[in-house]
Amino acid sequence: MSRFTIQDLAATIDARAASGGEASYTRKLLDKGPDHVAKKLGEEAVETVIAAVEDNRANLIAESADLIFHLLVLLKSRNIKLSDVEDELSKRTQMSGLEEKAARKRE
Numbered sequence: 286m287s288r289f290t291i292q293d294l295a296a297t298i299d300a301r302a303a304s305g306g307e308a309s310y311t312r313k314l315l316d317k318g319p320d321h322v323a324k325k326l327g328e329e330a331v332e333t334v335i336a337a338v339e340d341n342r343a344n345l346i347a348e349s350a351d352l353i354f355h356l357l358v359l360l361k362s363r364n365i366k367l368s369d370v371e372d373e374l375s376k377r378t379q380m381s382g383l384e385e386k387a388a389r390k391r392e
Contacts, residue, residue, distance in 0.1 A: 298357050298361055298365070311361075314355075316348045319362040319363055322358050333352045
């Protein structure tokens with residue numbers, strides 16, 4: 286059995302985005318627009334931080350899954366592919382994190 290990946294999740298979101306709104310939470314989110322999706326992502330980010338601060342492992346795992354899902358839905362709402370983000374991450378890993386941050390400040 287192969288491991289479920291973030292690419293699998295992105296593909297599921299793409300498929301559900303193409304479905305009818307009544308059958309899909311993803312489609313319902315997208316129908317409310319990028320601003321709504323961004324707010325939902327913010328809520329999930331706060332819940333993830335709270336779970337981390339409370340040192341609640343199970344809740345942190347669950348909230349992290351929610352956070353990643355809502356990030357991918359937000360990207361979809363703005364027509365940004367996961368591969369675009371992966372390309373950016375790839376560029377950033379060509380140097381140390383400190384070098385990368387310094388380079389962003391110069392730009």
